Amino acid sequence: MSATARSEDAPAAGELAGRLREAGFVRLVGAATGDALAASGVLARALADRDRPFQVSVADLPADAERATDADLTVAVGRADPVADCSIAAGAEPASETAFAVARELDAEPDVALALAGCVADGRAVGGAVAEAAEAAGIERRPGVAVPTTDLVDGLAHSTLVRAPFSSDPEAVAAALDAAGVAVDDAEADEPRVDAATLDEAARRRVASLVALRTVGDDSVPPRGGHAVERALRPFDGGPFATVGGYADVLDAVARERPGTGVALALGHDVEEAALDAWRAHARRAHAAVGDATTGRYDGLFVARAETADAPVATLARLVHAYRSPEPVTLAVTEGAAALVADDRDLGPILSTAAEGVDGRAAATGTTGRARFDVETGAFITAVREAL
Known part of the structure; x- marks a missing residue:
């Protein structure tokens, strides 16, 4: 129920x-x-x-x-x-x-x-x-990007505020920063880094522009991506x-x-x-899930089916909705668990109806919600489509 x-x-x-x-x-x-x-x-x-x-x-x-x-x-x-x-x-x-x-x-x-x-x-x-x-x-x-670490390479590679081609790949982040004219310290043999504290205001603005362009510059990114990426720009200190x-x-x-x-x-x-450490682990799993997900588009619903049972469906749903989904409602689903995100629709009645239809459990607050169930993922997807 x-x-x-x-x-x-x-x-x-x-x-x-x-x-x-x-x-x-x-x-x-x-x-x-x-x-x-x-x-x-x-x-x-x-x-x-x-x-x-x-x-x-x-x-x-x-x-x-x-x-x-x-x-x-x-x-x-x-x-x-x-x-x-x-x-x-x-x-x-x-x-x-x-x-x-x-x-x-x-x-x-x-x-x-x-x-x-x-x-x-x-x-x-x-x-x-x-x-x-x-x-x-x-x-x-201040100008720049919102990351929790002073090292921008680490911060951008593991950010879940954005989904970009360099997400979860420190080497790709370093290459992108270097191409933008930001000096990368690769003296350490194990991994490159960029100390944000050493950057002047102009460099911080270049980093912010890089993140915005790499995140929402592709034509396939829906318009809502432009709003979503703003959380990662001009951070509070x-x-x-x-x-x-x-x-x-x-x-x-x-x-x-x-x-x-x-x-x-x-x-x-x-x-x-x-x-x-938990943030990095979560980011790696979330970005891997975005990259590996099997997607399907229905009337008003975009579905991202994760390839692994332990995929973080809530973060997967948020990232896919912000930067991939062409529909107003996005469902991320894996074995026994799902998350739903909508533009401006109250998901409470929808998730309750879908969960009741498969004897599952659900909870929603406004435009986001979670569910657990014991049926095949396809059956739950069908239940959500019917509830919509």
Whole structure:
């Protein structure tokens, strides 16, 4: 059966802050997205400032089982959850924006870079209170590209903000940078590198132009690719990584690849290197899945069928939709799992109907959703086509 939310509608920030103040123990149940992970971290840190016990967990889909802990208040973050008391779903604004407001209501000083990274991970233009706080904190945009590492070769090869011919190939990145007139340090025998800190503003602009052209310069890239690539350009400076956009990329990857590390990162623990390792591994798997996927085009739906059972379908769906799909809805599917992305369509009813048709489980927030099922992938594709 499909997973249908039974939690309350998202309360206002002040109301949720009041409920958090009264709860003796709080459970935060986050979706496996960078925005939900960041929002969970913002809330958890605010609770820690009040010496309030909490538990944070991250999962692809809401759990059908009853609560694993005896929490006074269970808050779903990033989506509605059938076992939550209330939710902070990414609806009109990113979950991180709402969490930021709740933390302020709790008289905490939320980490601006973390909240901003969550908003960037959500994929929409950053605005509101988080953007204002970032400006007040001196976190500003600069020319260049949004990567988490100071080494641009490493950063661009493993970025999941873009899909380019050089994705997951450091040697190809180095060659492209060299051709753009950016000096590549290949003194080390094992791998080339480019230290972003040594580049002047003109060089940073050349790198940004290179990424934009290599990502969306091909006629086969849909118009939405031009909007998607903007997340990787003119990054904010700040946070524990080289850029806030890079921070967002890492949060999104670890939420799906290694959620325990992701929770530790969102809580502010010293796990940056482990998070970067997970980000690189996730990027390699995601870009390999994009390159190897078998695709099919239907009326209003583009399908990317992964070749491996462990393909990261959520990232696969996002990359294919942004940079490959000519249709308004994209389905990425592998054995037993799928993800759906749409331009401007509420996927909740569609995924629920498709999942019910194959006795599977699904959850969606607005234009993105996930599903699990025990039928052949072809049967699930048919169920989604019929639901559309």
